[in-house]
Structures are given as C-alpha cells and as structure tokens.
C-alpha cells in the first residue's frame with residue numbers, strides 16, 4: 001500500500017491555516033476561489049497541497065488520484081447533491097452533516113431512502129483520509145471505491161445501478177463539462193465520480209486541537225489541570241491509548257485494527273430487548289419477539305467477522321480516530337451510547353463482559369472525579385473545525 005501512496009509536505013502554521021480554510025469551506029462558508037491554490041490555473045494538472053495541521057502526519061493519497069482544486073470542487077458539489085439518490089431526496093451530507101463532525105447526531109442509525117434505517121451509525125468523516133480501510137468492518141480499501149457503497153445501498157441512496165447514477169449525471173446540465181475539466185477530458189464514470197468524492201473527503205482534516213497544541217506544540221497551558229488528569233488516565237490506567245494511539249510526533253488516536261469492545265455482542269442479546277426508534281429522537285424498548293412480530297427485527301451484525309469469517313473477529317469493529325469526538329454523538333458502530341459520559345461509564349464497567357471481548361477492556365474502577373477528567377480530556381480533542 002505504501003507504494004501507492006505519497007505524501008504532503010508540512011510547513012506547520014501555513015498548513016494548519018489551509019486545513020482550517022478547507023474545512024471552513026466544507027462547512028459551506030463562501031471563500032473566494034483565489035484562496036485555493038491552483039483554482040485559477042489549469043485545474044486538471046495542478047495538484048492541490050493539503051497540509052496536515054498540528055497533530056496529524058502527512059496526508060496520504062493514492063498516486064493515481066492526487067487532489068486538485070477542480071476535483072475537490074466537483075467532489076464537494078456531488079457530496080451535497082440530493083439528485084445523486086434514486087428519489088432525489090438524499091445527499092451524502094444528510095447523513096454526514098458538516099456541522100456535526102460529518103455524522104448525524106439525531107439518529108443512532110440514519111434513515112436513508114424512503115425511511116429505511118441503515119444498519120449502523122454513520123461515522124464522522126473528519127480525517128477519513130487517514131483510514132487505511134473504510135467502514136466499521138473495514139470492508140473497503142479506498143475512498144475512490146467506497147462511494148459506490150452508499151450510492152447503491154437500498155437503505156441509503158438506493159440507486160438501482162451504477163449506470164443509473166452516471167446516466168443521471170450526464171443528463172444534468174449543471175454538470176456539463178465539469179468532469180471533463182477536472183479529469184483531463186474524461187467524463188462522468190465510476191472512476192471519476194469516485195475520484196472526485198474521494199478528493200473532496202481528503203480535505204476534511206481536523207487537527208490542532210488543544211490537546212495537539214499541548215502535546216506537539218509546546219503549549220503547556222493549552223490543557224486545564226482537569227484535562228491533563230484525563231490525559232494521564234487515557235494513557236495510563238484507563239488503557240485507552242492501547243487502541244486509540246498517541247505517537248511521538250502525531251496522534252491518530254486509532255490503531256486502525258478491529259476489536260471486540262462488547263458493544264456488538266450486547267446488541268445481539270435477544271432477551272435484553274431492543275431499543276426501537278419510533279420517530280427521530282423518540283425511542284422505546286421492546287422485546288425482540290415483539291419487534292420481530294411487527295416486521296422490524298434488528299439486523300444481525302457480526303462486525304469484522306462478516307468480512308474475514310474468522311470467529312475471533314466476531315463483533316470486532318474498527319477503532320475510531322476520535323476526531324472532533326465531542327461533536328459526533330451518538331457513539332459506537334450502532335450509535336448505542338448517547339454521550340461521552342456514557343462511553344466512559346461503559347469502559348469503566350469493563351464493557352459488557354462479552355465472549356471474546358478484548359482483554360484490554362476490563363473494569364477500571366475510576367472515581368467520579370477521574371471519569372469527569374477523562375470526559376473533559378475527550379472534549380479537548382476537538383480541533384479548529386469543531387470551534388465556532
């Protein structure tokens with residue numbers, strides 16, 4: 001994989017500013033085109049340098065799809081375009097809401113085409129460029145190909161086929177010439193739609209959090225005493241940093257591996273009943289038998305096992321990067337934990353005691369003060385993109 005990827009250079013201050021600028025643009029603010037390097041040049045040719053902000057390593061991208069201003073702009077248009085869904089009502093941004101860390105706060109599992117609920121929680125997309133594999137179970141290897149997942153999923157954008165999406169794009173007058181301009185004469189195709197959306201998503205970087213400034217920027221006062229205590233628990237007796245990694249020069253806060261935290265098993269437990277979303281925000285707990293009788297049985301979810309068929313990976317999910325984690329509630333692959341307090345309580349209890357649960361997740365016996373400190377620290381992981 002390393003051979004496919006190359007890297008951005010990283011002058012720090014300038015990089016942070018550009019990253020913020022790009023994220024600000026993703027948040028739908030109008031920024032004159034002149035501020036995007038290359039925007040007024042021959043777009044297809046000029047690579048767009050996206051510098052990684054403090055706390056992040058150089059941004060990876062595939063050698064055959066270097067971002068350019070034209071690709072990023074086209075990808076942004078596609079990302080926010082509802083006409084990309086079968087019935088014209090649903091864009092990527094409706095489940096990945098910019099103001100909510102590119103996830104959806106209202107729904108544990110987002111509602112897609114015609115009210116069908118997706119099986120899992122929509123992950124936040126900030127820093128998604130760093131994920132070597134995509135989706136909670138890592139079934140996709142590149143942003144370029146991942147986009148066809150939601151575009152074709154019956155419970156998401158519900159298009160009947162790839163060709164259907166391409167035909168629609170070719171018919172839309174406001175896309176006329178745009179693919180050709182961004183891709184050296186190539187029109188809308190499975191490849192170019194993927195490459196444009198991937199390029200836009202790579203600009204969604206978030207770093208330079210108060211934690212980053214404390215850890216990597218030499219700003220010893222950037223964290224409060226409580227947050228520093230939370231950091232000590234995160235890297236010490238909480239064992240959080242065993243999976244949510246903090247490096248010498250940067251912190252991706254994920255090992256990008258798959259772990260059984262007990263959440264998936266908990267959800268699979270029949271007798272426990274299931275929480276049903278009757279309307280957005282209105283929930284009720286029903287026995288699994290009742291839910292089945294009204295035809296909405298919870299769909300089985302075995303995590304990474306579904307991809308590898310390795311029994312040791314049953315209920316294992318990818319470690320999230322915790323980017324802007326304060327903004328991306330609800331948490332976990334099924335959105336079952338509504339707040340950061342609930343997440344910390346869950347880990348403090350030692351998870352669910354599930355079969356095959358990671359041995360790193362065991363009762364922590366934190367005091368009330370320690371739990372509050374850990375939550376305070378998690379909130380300090382928000383970068384500029386999360387601040388007004």
Ligand code: HEC
Nearest residue numbers: 091092095110111112118120121122123134135136150156
């Ligand atoms: C109906 C809601 C919905 C829509 C619309 C939607 N997504 Fe998603 N997205 C999800 C869910 C749910 C997942 C997690 C699915 C899983 O892991 O199985 C996801 C996962 C992803 C991921 C993987 C992130 C990671 O951390 O691994 C990316 C990237 C992504 N979506 C981008 C897009 C793009 C681009 C579009 C538009 C073409 C889009 N999504 C449309 C709900 C949605």
Ligand code: HEC
Nearest residue numbers: 238239240243259263317318319320331332333347358360
């Ligand atoms: C064994 C590895 C491991 C350890 C140890 C661990 N985590 Fe996690 N963490 C994960 C995985 C895997 C997930 C995703 C689980 C899922 O999707 O069901 C996760 C999810 C989370 C989330 C939710 C993020 C989101 O976007 O949904 C938070 C917050 C979190 N962990 C914080 C912590 C804290 C705080 C600790 C220490 C008390 C900790 N983690 C310890 C692996 C780990």
